[in-house]
Amino acid sequence: MKPVLVIGGGIAGIQASLDLADRGTKVHLVERTPSIGGVMAQLDKTFPTMDCSICILAPKMIECYRHPNITIHTQSEVVGLEGVVGDFNVKILEHPRSVDSAKCTGCGLCSEKCPVKKPSAFQAGLGQRKAIYLAFPQAVPLLATIDREACLWFTKGICKTCEKVCPAKAVDYEQKENTVELNVSSVIAATGFEQYNPKDIGEYGYGRYKNVLTALEFERLVCASGPTGGVLNRPSDGKVSHNIAFIQCVGSRTQTTGYPYCSASCCMYATKEAVLIKEHEPSSHVTIFYMDLRTFGKGFQGFVDRAQSYWGVKYIRGRPGEIREDPRTKDLTILYENTEIGKVEKMEVDLVVLCTAAIPHRDNRKLGGVLGVELDEFGFFADKDMLTAPVESSKPGIYVCGSCHGPRDIPESVAEASATAAKAAEDAARAEVK
Ligand SMILES: Cc1cc2nc3c(=O)[nH]c(=O)nc-3n(C[C@H](O)[C@H](O)[C@H](O)COP(=O)(O)OP(=O)(O)OC[C@H]3O[C@@H](n4cnc5c(N)ncnc54)[C@H](O)[C@@H]3O)c2cc1C
Numbered sequence: 001m002k003p004v005l006v007i008g009g010g011i012a013g014i015q016a017s018l019d020l021a022d023r024g025t026k027v028h029l030v031e032r033t034p035s036i037g038g039v040m041a042q043l044d045k046t047f048p049t050m051d052c053s054i055c056i057l058a059p060k061m062i063e064c065y066r067h068p069n070i071t072i073h074t075q076s077e078v079v080g081l082e083g084v085v086g087d088f089n090v091k092i093l094e095h096p097r098s099v100d101s102a103k104c105t106g107c108g109l110c111s112e113k114c115p116v117k118k119p120s121a122f123q124a125g126l127g128q129r130k131a132i133y134l135a136f137p138q139a140v141p142l143l144a145t146i147d148r149e150a151c152l153w154f155t156k157g158i159c160k161t162c163e164k165v166c167p168a169k170a171v172d173y174e175q176k177e178n179t180v181e182l183n184v185s186s187v188i189a190a191t192g193f194e195q196y197n198p199k200d201i202g203e204y205g206y207g208r209y210k211n212v213l214t215a216l217e218f219e220r221l222v223c224a225s226g227p228t229g230g231v232l233n234r235p236s237d238g239k240v241s242h243n244i245a246f247i248q249c250v251g252s253r254t255q256t257t258g259y260p261y262c263s264a265s266c267c268m269y270a271t272k273e274a275v276l277i278k279e280h281e282p283s284s285h286v287t288i289f290y291m292d293l294r295t296f297g298k299g300f301q302g303f304v305d306r307a308q309s310y311w312g313v314k315y316i317r318g319r320p321g322e323i324r325e326d327p328r329t330k331d332l333t334i335l336y337e338n339t340e341i342g343k344v345e346k347m348e349v350d351l352v353v354l355c356t357a358a359i360p361h362r363d364n365r366k367l368g369g370v371l372g373v374e375l376d377e378f379g380f381f382a383d384k385d386m387l388t389a390p391v392e393s394s395k396p397g398i399y400v401c402g403s404c405h406g407p408r409d410i411p412e413s414v415a416e417a418s419a420t421a422a423k424a425a426e427d428a429a430r431a432e433v434k
Contacts, residue, residue, distance in 0.1 A: 001024070001025055001026070001185070001428045001429065001431070002026075002086075002183060002184055002185040002428055002431045003025070003026035003027060003028055003182065003184050003185070003428075004020050004025055004026070004027050004028075004184055004185060004186055004187070004188065004424045004425075004427075004428055005027075005028050005030065005078070005088070005090055005182065005184045005186075005187045005188070006020075006027055006028070006029045006030070006187075006188045006190060007030050007078055007187065007188070007189050007190060007191055007367070008030075008031065008032075008038070008189065008190035008191035008192055008402070008404065009029055009030075009031030009033075009035075009036030009037065009038060009064075009072070009074070009190075010036075010037070010038020010039060010040060010190060010192045010402060010403075010413075011038055011040045011057065011060075011402065011410055011413055011414060011417075012038075012190035012192070012401045012402025012403070012404075012408075012413040012414070012416065012417045013029060013031070013036070013038070013188070013190035013191075013401075013402070013417070014029075014036060014037075014038075014057075014060050014061060014064055014417075015060070015413075015414045015417035015418060015421075016188045016190060016401060016417040016418070016420050016421045016424070017029045017064055017067075017070050017421075018060060018063060018064060018067070018070075019417065019418050019421035019422075019425075020069070020421045020424060020425055020428075021064075021067045021068075021069035021070045022067075023421075023425055024069065025069065025424070025425055025428045026069050026070075026071075027069060027070045027071070028070075028071050028073060028092070028182060028184070029064065029070055029071070029072045029073065030073045030076045030077065030078055030092055031072065031073070031074045031075075031076065032075070032076065032077055032191075032363070033074065033075070033121075033135065034074050034075055034097065034135045034139065034143070034145040035061075035074060035135035035136065035139035035140055035141070036061055036064060036065075036072060036074065036140050037057060037061055037135075037136075037138075037139070037140065038192055039192065039193075039216070040053055040056075040057050040410060041053070041054060041057055041061075041122075041136060041138070042122060042124065042216060042219055042220060043219050043223075044219050044220075044222050044223035044224075044226075044230075044276060045272060045276060046272070046410060047265075047268045047269060047271065047272040047300075047303060047409075048268065048272075048297070048298075048299040048300055048302075048303040049299075050272070050275070054138055054225075058138045058140075061138070061140040062140060064140065065140045065141060072140075072141065073092055073094055073180065074097075074141065075094060075095040075096075075097055075145065076092050076093060076094045076095065076180075077092070077093050077095075077363075077367075078090060078091070078092055078093075078367065078370055078371070079091050079092070079093045079179075079370060080370060081187070081370055081371050081372070084396070084397065085185070085186055085396045085397025085427055086185050086186075086397065086427055086430060086431035086432070087183065087185075087431065087432075088183070088184050088185070088186070088187060088397065089181065089182070089183055090181070090182045090183075090184055090187070091179055091180070091181055092179070092180040092181075092182065093177060093178075093179055094177060094178040094179070094180060095177050096148075096175035096176060096177055096178075097143065097144075097145045097146065097175065098132075098145070098146035098148065098151075098171065098172055098173055098175050099132075099143060099144045099145060099146060099170050099171055099172060099175075100170045100171075100172050100175075101141065101143050103168045103169060103170035104143045104144055104166075104168060104170040105167075105168050105170075106134060106139075106141075106142035106143055106144065107167070107168075108134055108144070109165050109166065109167065110132045110144050110161075110162035110165060110166050110171065111129070111130045111132055111133050111134060111144060111162075112130075113161050113162065113165045114130035114131050114132045114133075114161060114162055115130075115152070115159065115161065116130060116131035116150050116151065116152060117129070117130060118130070118131065118147065118150050120133075122135055122136045122220075123220045123226060123227050124214070124216045124217040124219070124220045125217065126217055126220050126221060126226070126227045126235070127220070127226070127227030131146060131147050131150035131151040131152070132144050132145070132146045132147070132151065132162045132171075133145060133147070136225075137225065144162075144170070144171075146162070146171075146173075153173060154173070160173075185397070185424070185427045185428040185430075185431035186397040186398065186399065186423070186424040186427040186428065187371065187397065187398045187399070187424075188398075188399045188400075188401060188417075188420045188421070188424055189367070189371065189373075189381055189393065189398065189399070189400050189401075189404050189405075190400075190401050190402045190404060190417065190420075191361050191363065191364065191367065191404040192361060192402060192403050192404055193358045193359060193360065193361060193403040193404070193407065194358075194359050194360070194361050194362060195214060195216055195356050195357070195358065195359070196250070196251035196252070196257065196259060196356040196357035196358075196359045197356075198214065198250050198251060198354050198356050200251075200257070201250060201251065201257075203321065203322045203323065204247070204250065204320075204322075204323050204352070204354060205323050205324075205325060205332075206354060208325075209323065209325045209330070209332065209352075210234075210235040210236040210330060211234045211235060211236050211241075211325075211330055211331075211332055211350065211351045211352065212323060212332065212351075212352045212354065213235070213351065213352070213353050213354070214353070214354050214355075214356050215246075215266070215269060215270065215273060215353055215354065215355045215356065218273055218353045219273070221233075222273065222276050222277070222280070230280070232244075232277065232280060232281075232351070234330075234350055234351050236330035237330060239350065240281075241284075241350040241351040242281060242283065242284045242285065242350065243284065243285045243348070243349045243350045243351075244274075244277055244284065244285070244286050244287075244349060244350060244351045244352070244353065245286075245287045245288075245289065245334055245347060245349045245351075245352050245353070246270040246273065246274060246286075246287070246288045246289065246352075246353045246354075246355060247289045247319075247320055247334075247352060247353070247354050247355065248266055248267065248270055248288065248289060248290045248291060248319075248355045249262075249263075249266070249290075249291050249319065249355070249357075250354040250355055250356045250357065251356050251357035251359075252266075252356075252357030252358070253291060257357065258378070259357040259359055259378065261378070261406075261407070262294060262407070263355075263356075263357050263358040263407045264294075264358065264406075264407035264408060264409060264412075265358070265407065265408075265409040266355035266358075267290065267293050267294045267295055267304075268295065268297070268300055268303070268304075268409065269355070270288050270290075270353070270355050271288065271303060271304050271307045271313065272303075273353065274286040274288055274307060274311070274313040275307050275311050275313065278311040278312070278313065282311075285314070285349075286311075286312075286313050286314065287313075287314045287315075287316060287347065287349075288313060288314070288315050288316070289316050289317075289318055289319065289320055289334070289336060290315060290316070290317060291317070291319055292317070293315070297409065297411065298411075316336070316338055316340075317338070317339045317340050318336045318337045318338050318339045318340075319336070319337075320334045320335060320336035321335050321336060321337070322334075322335045323335075323352055331348055331349070331350060332348070332349050332350070332351070332352050333346055333347070333348050333349075334346065334347045334348075334349060334352065358403060358407040359378075359379075360375070360378055360379030360380045360404075361404065364379050364380065364381065364404070365379065368381065371393075371395065371398055372395055373393040373394050373395045373398055374393070374394040376405075376406075380404065380405045380406050381393055381400045381404050381405040382394055382405070383400065383405055390416075391416050391419045391420045391423065392423070393405075397427055399420035399423050399424060400416075400420070401413065401416035401417045401419065401420040402416060402417060
């Protein structure tokens with residue numbers, strides 16, 4: 001059978017690849033970054049079960065890597081596609097890692113000795129990485145990568161420390177980009193989402209006030225593999241935070257930002273993060289400011305009920321109007337209308353977490369153009385028919401799953417991934433091998 005192309009190595013792309021590979025179909029999985037895993041790899045625990053996120057994901061990532069029917073192309077992008085369902089010619093551009101993947105053992109010595117530090121995307125900018133780095137400890141493939149824009153050899157023609165210390169002689173500054181051409185029966189897009197940058201909402205002070213974080217940054221702060229080892233040291237002074245507030249719908253459900261839709265998982269992940277704070281320190285005060293609670297999934301309402309009744313998480317209905325910082329202590333005051341009692345009130349906290357809109361990936365327009373598929377009014381991939389063909393794109397043979405076609409939580413992304421795999425397997429079975 002002809003192979004299937006899967007674009008995006010988050011949980012959706014991983015699940016689609018595994019489903020196809022397990023039924024005997026060859027898969028090429030293309031991931032833009034140095035490792036597969038997506039956002040789920042950055043999460044501490046997952047709602048509503050409170051399972052350790054990487055403990056669920058890592059075995060799937062490794063299974064993908066070891067599966068004889070799956071070829072993973074990391075640091076890669078799809079730059080061309082021609083043809084019709086059953087007979088697509090695809091061009092994949094593999095960007096250089098500057099490290100020989102056949103020789104690198106992922107020991108990390110190069111990274112340890114590298115003198116250049118950069119903010120780590122995996123740690124959501126709260127921690128640092130080196131110019132040569134492993135994406136994260138459980139990265140798949142576990143290979144070092146040189147960030148050419150930061151590396152002293154590429155920018156100034158000096159250093160080469162990594163080459164000197166690498167016991168496997170894997171560093172290869174001369175590596176070039178490589179184009180791979182394939183004939184595939186169908187394509188699954190699983191390129192995920194991005195987070196709205198709340199800097200534009202000036203009244204919340206994100207970017208100006210150190211103790212205002214996004215929920216993804218908080219996931220890294222609370223995680224044992226995060227920059228503080230899971231201790232809730234707030235960024236301004238390292239003080240352990242015991243009084244924390246979450247603000248829902250930041251950038252979403254408003255026409256002002258252009259993202260008027262619901263971001264689907266924030267009510268639940270705010271509750272999860274609130275419970276994590278209570279698990280760390282039960283005497284902490286945790287408040288969630290919400291517009292309305294959307295707890296529609298299996299076990300979701302019970303999870304919120306338990307957060308309130310067992311853990312004592314406080315929910316206040318109201319969208320805060322402003323956050324003010326005490327310039328001396330860096331403590332924060334939230335001004336809000338409590339809509340349940342119709343009163344304007346204030347609350348003092350150590351740390352504020354903003355639950356920001358899930359927005360379309362910035363690459364969608366470019367990738368949509370390459371694939372020849374339509375985008376919706378916001379920039380997510382459009383569905384052929386929301387009711388009767390919810391995982392099909394506007395082009396036959398190209399399928400969509402996970403949050404690349406609208407905000408989704410993990411269970412929904414996984415269910416859709418399996419649906420696209422079933423569709424793609426049918427195409428593969430029908431396609432004639434040339
Ligand atoms: C703070 C926070 C907490 C959350 N907590 C939970 C939770 O507890 N439980 C839950 O169910 N959900 C949670 N979610 C939602 C969850 O993160 C998403 O449901 C899940 O990540 C969607 O998976 P995905 O594979 O569709 O997308 P992603 O995880 O975004 O993965 C997409 C992948 O595609 C790659 N990619 C993008 N563009 C391209 C391209 N052009 N070419 C190749 N590759 C590309 C990306 O690099 C990435 O690896 C949370 C979300 C946030 C923001």
